Amino acid sequence: GESVGLHLPTLSVQEGDNSIINCAYSNSASDYFIWYKQESGKGPQFIIDIRSNMDKRQGQRVTVLLNKTVKHLSLQIAATQPGDSAVYFCAEIIRLDTGRRALTFGSGTRLQVQP
Amino acid sequence: NAGVTQTPKFQVLKTGQSMTLQCAQDMNHEYMSWYRQDPGMGLRLIHYSVGAGITDQGEVPNGYNVSRSTTEDFPLRLLSAAPSQTSVYFCASSRAFRVAGDGGHEQYFGPGTRLTVT
Numbered sequence: 754g755e756s757v758g759l760h761l762p763t764l765s766v767q768e769g770d771n772s773i774i775n776c777a778y779s780n781s782a783s784d785y786f787i788w789y790k791q792e793s794g795k796g797p798q799f800i801i802d803i804r805s806n807m808d809k810r811q812g813q814r815v816t817v818l819l820n821k822t823v824k825h826l827s828l829q830i831a832a833t834q835p836g837d838s839a840v841y842f843c844a845e846i847i848r849l850d851t852g853r854r855a856l857t858f859g860s861g862t863r864l865q866v867q868p
Numbered sequence: 869n870a871g872v873t874q875t876p877k878f879q880v881l882k883t884g885q886s887m888t889l890q891c892a893q894d895m896n897h898e899y900m901s902w903y904r905q906d907p908g909m910g911l912r913l914i915h916y917s918v919g920a921g922i923t924d925q926g927e928v929p930n931g932y933n934v935s936r937s938t939t940e941d942f943p944l945r946l947l948s949a950a951p952s953q954t955s956v957y958f959c960a961s962s963r964a965f966r967v968a969g970d971g972g973h974e975q976y977f978g979p980g981t982r983l984t985v986t
Contacts, residue, residue, distance in 0.1 A: 761908050787974075796872075796958050796977030797911065842910055853924055855901070856960075856975060858910035 763863040772830040776843030783845040791840045874978035881949040889944040891959030900942040904955040949985045957981045
């Protein structure tokens with residue numbers, strides 16, 4: 754990876770390799786987590802979600818792991834393809850001061866797939 | 869279904885001007901929200917609504933107003949534009965967030981409005 758501060762952390766992988774993107778969250782009361790993919794110039798697109806009472810969920814080529822002990826979430830992409838190149842965000846549902854729930858986003862990781 | 873639509877796609881404002889960003893969805897979703905995304909950053913919640921007639925502040929509400937007179941529409945108003953409001957604005961909708969257990973919290977995002985304030 755590279756870049757910190759104002760720039761997104763970047764994960765560079767070879768086509769066909771597996772990718773692991775990590776996310777730390779701070780709110781122990783969060784009860785639902787979602788991974789989004791955002792391609793350049795587009796809005797975020799839902800990938801996969803997981804409830805706080807689960808530690809693993811699998812989709813097509815993607816797996817999300819949740820470790821509540823250390824407040825860590827990861828997204829695993831199997832057999833990464835050039836079309837997977839994008840920025841990936843984790844998001845969590847938190848309860849705001851109003852008592853209502855809302856979706857808040859982490860800062861994102863850029864995935865670059867090298868052919 | 870058109871999904872979530874936003875207009876305009878691009879807008880340039882002078883400091884002090886006001887304008888309204890439009891957002892509409894045709895999925896009969898209860899929950900709608902507005903986010904801003906600054907370069908290299910994640911999305912920050914501005915305002916959200918859990919249903920017609922109900923709005924709440926998110927993380928960064930200052931300088932923005934919203935209203936929800938219908939289920940379909942959720943406009944975002946900039947009262948007096950400032951350069952700090954230069955950003956890309958995304959509108960999103962979903963079924964209402966309920967207690968975790970029923971899933972289905974997938975949010976659908978619009979294509980975004982790129983706003984520049986000079």
